[in-house]
Amino acid sequence: MASSSSWALALLAWPLLLPLLLCPEPGHTSGSPGAPRPPLRHLPGLLGPSQPPEPPWWTCGHRMTRITGGRPAAERKWPWQVSLQISDIHVCGGTLIANRWVLTAAHCIYGHLEYIVKLGDIDLDHKSATAAVIPVQDIVIHQDYSPMGTMSHDIALALLAFPVNYSSHIQPVCLPERAFSVQTGTPCWVTGWGKLKESGETPAILHETQLNILHYKECNEILKRIMLSSINVIRKGTVCAYSYKGRDSCKGDSGGPLVCEFNDTWMQVGIVSWGIGCGHRGYPGVYTEVSFYKNWLIRQVSHASCWGAVAPLLFSLCLMLHLAVVVAP
Numbered sequence: 653m654a655s656s657s658s659w660a661l662a663l664l665a666w667p668l669l670l671p672l673l674l675c676p677e678p679g680h681t682s683g684s685p686g687a688p689r690p691p692l693r694h695l696p697g698l699l700g701p702s703q704p705p706e707p708p709w710w711t712c713g714h715r716m717t718r719i720t721g722g723r724p725a726a727e728r729k730w731p732w733q734v735s736l737q738i739s740d741i742h743v744c745g746g747t748l749i750a751n752r753w754v755l756t757a758a759h760c761i762y763g764h765l766e767y768i769v770k771l772g773d774i775d776l777d778h779k780s781a782t783a784a785v786i787p788v789q790d791i792v793i794h795q796d797y798s799p800m801g802t803m804s805h806d807i808a809l810a811l812l813a814f815p816v817n818y819s820s821h822i823q824p825v826c827l828p829e830r831a832f833s834v835q836t837g838t839p840c841w842v843t844g845w846g847k848l849k850e851s852g853e854t855p856a857i858l859h860e861t862q863l864n865i866l867h868y869k870e871c872n873e874i875l876k877r878i879m880l881s882s883i884n885v886i887r888k889g890t891v892c893a894y895s896y897k898g899r900d901s902c903k904g905d906s907g908g909p910l911v912c913e914f915n916d917t918w919m920q921v922g923i924v925s926w927g928i929g930c931g932h933r934g935y936p937g938v939y940t941e942v943s944f945y946k947n948w949l950i951r952q953v954s955h956a957s958c959w960g961a962v963a964p965l966l967f968s969l970c971l972m973l974h975l976a977v978v979v980a981p
Contacts, residue, residue, distance in 0.1 A: 712749075713826035713917040726858070727774050727782070730843045732825035732920075733858060735770040736760060736788075736810065736907060742776050742854070745844040745908025747920055748824045751815040753953060754788075756907035757923050757940065758797040758808040767791070769812060772821040774858035776845055782821040787813040792952050794945070802885050806925045806940045808907075809952055825911060826919045828943040834921050838865040840893060840912035842924065842937075846905030850930040854904045861900070863893035863910070863937070865921070871936050878928060878935060889944040891922050892936040901937050902930035910939050 715731050734746040734754055744760035746769065754769055766787070770776075773783035789812060794805040816822055834840070843860045847853065866874075871892030875885040886892075893910055894900075901908070901924045910922030922939030929935065942949075 712824045713919055715820075715823065715918070727780075728820055730841075730858065730860065730909075730911075731772070731819075731821055731823040732911075732918075733774075733843050733909065735776060735845060737768050737770060738762075738765050740768070742845055742904065744904075744906045745846075745924065746810065747909040747923075748816070748822065749827060749920075749949075750824055750953065751818065752812045754810040754812065755909075755920070755923065755942070755949070756808050756810060757806045757925055758793045759799055759803055759806055759925070760907040761791055761793055761808055767810065769810065771816060772819065775856055777856040782819065784816050784822060786816060789813040790956070792956075794948065802938075803926055804887065805889065805945075807923060807945050807948075809949065811956060825909060826917055827946060827949065828919050828921060830943055830946045832919075832921075832943040834865045834891065834912060836865055836867045836870065838912055839863070840865055840910055840921060842893065842901045842905065842908065842910045842922075844901060844905030844908035844924065846902040846908075846924075847930060848902070850902065861895070863895050863899065865912070866892040866894055866936050868892060868941070871938070874934070874936060875928075875938075886938055889941055890925070891939050891941040893922065893939060894934075894936040896933070898931045898933045900927060900931040900935070902927075 715728060732748045734748055735742045736744040736746045736754070736756055743762075744756055746754040746756035746760075748771060749755050769786050769788060770779075771784045771786070773780045779785065788810045791811070792809045794807045796805040797807070798804050818824075839862055841860055841862055843858060845855060845858060848855060848859065868886055868888060868890050871890075872884055872886050876882070879885060891910075901910075905924045906926075908924045909920045910924065911918050911920050913919075920942050922941060925938050925940050927935065927937040
C-alpha cells in the first residue's frame, strides 16, 4: 500500500503535467508526432465576415456611426483604434481584435514596463464618458521578431487585464483569412495619433488618411532604388501603402491599423511598421501583413485561453497538495 508521502509526491506532479497535457505550446498539438493538426477554430472577436453574424454591436468590422451633415461622426468612425500608453503617455497605436486582445507592432514594446490601453476615445488629452482605460496583463511578441536592419515579423499581442465591454465607440475589427490578398491600388485607411509632419508635433486628436495598397514585391523594388540597396529590403509578410499626395503614417502611428472595407465590413490588412521619413512623395510606408500571421495570432490567443481555463484547476490541485502535506504523518 502506497504511503501518504508517496501520494503527496504524485499529487505534486499533476500541476507540472496538466498544462503540458491540456495546453500544448503554440504551433504544436497534442497527440502522436505524425498526427494531423486539427483545424484552427475561430475565437470570439476574431470572427471573419464569413462567420455567422452576432448582434450588431458584437460583430467585428462594423461601426455604428451617427450621421451629422452627411458625414460620419469622427468619434465613432474607428471604434477598434486604441492608444497604447506608458504612464498615461501615448507611445503607439493598436487595434482591438477581441474583448481582451489588442494587436500592435513588436517594435512598440520596450521591455518590462507597465502598459495601459485607452479605447473608445479620439482625444488623448482627456477621458470621455465613452472611453475605457485598461491595464495590459501580458504581451506576446512574435518569436522571430528582429529589429535589426529593416524590421521583420513586427507583430505583437497585448492581453488586457479584463474584458472590455463593446459599445458604439468600442468594437473589434475583423482579421482576414490566411490566404487573403489585397490587390495593388486598393484604397484603404490608416489611423493614429502620429505626427502630422516629420518635424511636427504629435496631435491629441485621432487623425486618418487614405492610402493605396502596394504589393510587397513592387514595394521592395522601389525601396531598393531609394536606399541604393542590391539586396531585398522587405519580404513576404509585409504590405506597403502610398499616396500620390504625400500622405503617410508617421512617428506615433506605429502599431496602429491599416484597414480596408470589403462588402461593408472593415478588415485590418496591415500594422504600421516603418518607413523612410514621413510623407515623402514616392516613398511607400511598410506595414506588417496581418493575413500572413493569422494562424500565429489564433495559436497565441488559443494558448492563452487554455491557460486561463486551467489556472483555477491548478490552484485547486495546489491547495490539495498543501492539505496533503499538512495531514501527512
